[in-house]
Amino acid sequence: MTESKLIKSAVVQFQHQAGDKKYNLMVIEKYIEQAALQGIQILAFPEMCITGYWHVPKLSADEVKDLAEPLSDSPSLSLIRSLAMRHNMLIGVGLIEQADDGRLYNAYVACMPDGSFHTHRKLHAFEHQAISSGDAYTVFDTPWGVKVGILICWDNNLVENVRATTLLGADILLAPHQTGGTNSRSPHGMKPIPLELWHQRHEKKEEITAAFRGPNGREWLMRWLPSRAHDNGLFILFSNGVGADDDEVRTGNAMILDPYGRVINETWAAADRMVTAELDLTLIPLSTGRRWIYGRRPALYTILAEPQGYERDAITARFSEEETAVSGSNNKQD
Numbered sequence: 001m002t003e004s005k006l007i008k009s010a011v012v013q014f015q016h017q018a019g020d021k022k023y024n025l026m027v028i029e030k031y032i033e034q035a036a037l038q039g040i041q042i043l044a045f046p047e048m049c050i051t052g053y054w055h056v057p058k059l060s061a062d063e064v065k066d067l068a069e070p071l072s073d074s075p076s077l078s079l080i081r082s083l084a085m086r087h088n089m090l091i092g093v094g095l096i097e098q099a100d101d102g103r104l105y106n107a108y109v110a111c112m113p114d115g116s117f118h119t120h121r122k123l124h125a126f127e128h129q130a131i132s133s134g135d136a137y138t139v140f141d142t143p144w145g146v147k148v149g150i151l152i153c154w155d156n157n158l159v160e161n162v163r164a165t166t167l168l169g170a171d172i173l174l175a176p177h178q179t180g181g182t183n184s185r186s187p188h189g190m191k192p193i194p195l196e197l198w199h200q201r202h203e204k205k206e207e208i209t210a211a212f213r214g215p216n217g218r219e220w221l222m223r224w225l226p227s228r229a230h231d232n233g234l235f236i237l238f239s240n241g242v243g244a245d246d247d248e249v250r251t252g253n254a255m256i257l258d259p260y261g262r263v264i265n266e267t268w269a270a271a272d273r274m275v276t277a278e279l280d281l282t283l284i285p286l287s288t289g290r291r292w293i294y295g296r297r298p299a300l301y302t303i304l305a306e307p308q309g310y311e312r313d314a315i316t317a318r319f320s321e322e323e324t325a326v327s328g329s330n331n332k333q334d
Contacts, residue, residue, distance in 0.1 A: 007144055007172070007279040009042040009235075010035050013254040014272040015243035016046075018055035019067060021076055025050065028093060029083065031274050036087040038276060041144060043091050044239045047153050047176040048106060050076050050095040053127070054178065054246040061130040068098035071119060077109060084111040090142060092150070092174045092239075096131070097121065103132045108152050108176050113143055120150035123161060126318040133314055137161070139168040146171050146281060149234075153177045154314070156228060160304060166232040166293070171284055173228075177240040180217045180251025185321065190216045193249040201270045208270040217251030218268060230261030233290030235279045242272065259287035 012031045017023045028045055035043045047053065051067045059067075069076060076095060084091045090110055097107035097119065106122035121134025139149040149170030155161050156175050165173060181193040193211045201208040212218060221238070229236045235258060242252035255266035256277040264277040284290060312320065 005281050007042060007146065007281065008038070008040050008276070009044075009172075009237055009256060009279050010038070010040045010274050010276040011044045011237045011239040011254045011256060012272075012274045013046065013240050013242040013250075013252040013267070014049070015245075015250075016049050016052050016241060018052035018246065020052070021050055024052070025076060025079060027272065029079065032080075032083045032087065032089070032091060034274060035276075036089065040276065041089060042142075042148070042172065042174075042237065043089055044174045044176060044237045045091075045093045046239045046241045047094040047108065047122075047178045048096065048127075049176075049241070050093055052245075053241060054248055056096075056127050056131075058246070059128065061128070064096065064104060064128050064130045065098065068096040068104050070098050070100070071107070071109065071117070077111065077117065080109075081111045081115055081117060084113055085115050088113045088143075090148065092176065094152070094176050104128075104130050105134060106131055106152060108150050108174070110140070110148065110150060110174065118150070120152060122152040122155060124154045124158070124314040124317075126154070126314040129315065137165055137168055139165060139170045148172045148174060150174045150176075153179060154318070157224065159228070159231075162228045162232055162234075166234055170234060171281065172235045172237065172279065175225075175228075175236050175238045177238065178245065178250055179240060180212070180220070180253065181249040183248075190220050192216070193251065195244055195247070195249060198244050198249045198270070205270075209268060212251045212253060212268045212270060218253045221253055221255075225255075226257060226261030226263070228261075229257040229259060229289075230287075231289045231292070233259040233284055233287035233293065235259060235284075242270065259284050259289060 092110045094108045097105040106125045108120045110118045118140045120138035125131045125133045147169040149165035184190045238255045241250035254275045256264045267273045
């Protein structure tokens with residue numbers, strides 16, 4: 001491996017078409033070719049960008065299975081892997097995986113320059129009852145002497161997942177999402193953006209930009225995403241969908257953050273976009289988060305691995321209207 005101090009990276013936001021793999025792959029290929037012209041080494045696309053996303057909860061189990069692909073002979077990945085080899089690029093894409101045992105996963109695949117690939121199965125999958133949650137972290141070497149990790153969408157919201165990925169050696173985290181404009185049950189969480197505003201985005205540029213940058217888009221991200229980078233001293237490549245996604249509006253805001261949680265580059269355009277940045281790996285060793293990690297006292301953290309009694313499966317936790325106390329004597333169930 002050749003160690004490089006600067007890694008050219010890019011993240012893409014684009015509006016996928018539900019179930020239309022041909023269209024989605026056409027858009028993905030277009031951005032790969034653009035990235036290649038700029039010498040990009042690591043390129044990240046959104047969660048489930050090949051299959052489409054928010055229409056999936058409305059499908060039958062058989063219809064979800066029809067969308068899925070075994071990764072070993074996936075027609076979709078065959079294209080991406082060939083482009084990764086041609087352009088000496090790490091390319092991350094999302095799709096539904098059909099595993100050897102028949103189970104389905106929301107998967108994100110990093111296609112490598114040598115033709116190999118690494119797969120992360122979403123740890124907290126809630127898109128459909130037929131989709132299982134993964135049970136392992138994903139961290140791997142790259143040709144550039146740096147380790148990369150993957151966490152999909154809600155995986156990133158749990159601080160333990162990002163810390164575990166960091167402790168496994170990741171210096172760069174691929175964070176593919178389909179988020180923004182969701183109808184959160186939390187009173188101060190995200191709320192929907194009207195579909196009409198998206199359809200009128202060319203006439204109402206100021207309004208759609210304000211919505212994407214506001215509390216249902218970028219402002220929500222800024223409450224937590226920079227802290228994941230800062231507290232762990234790693235780069236985050238945040239890719240996201242944009243525009244109408246069934247009955248919701250994804251807010252894009254593709255961005256790249258440094259190990260101090262600073263945004264290096266970003267977009268809030270209401271359109272398909274690619275955002276690029278050079279990752280200066282010399283920032284990592286003395287970053288605040290890495291220095292704090294050196295002061296860890298693991299013996300104090302056993303509670304993190306102890307069930308508290310209120311844990312739920314991902315679908316119930318995501319959609320249940322029931323409230324649960326997580327402090328004091330209500331933590332445990334008898």
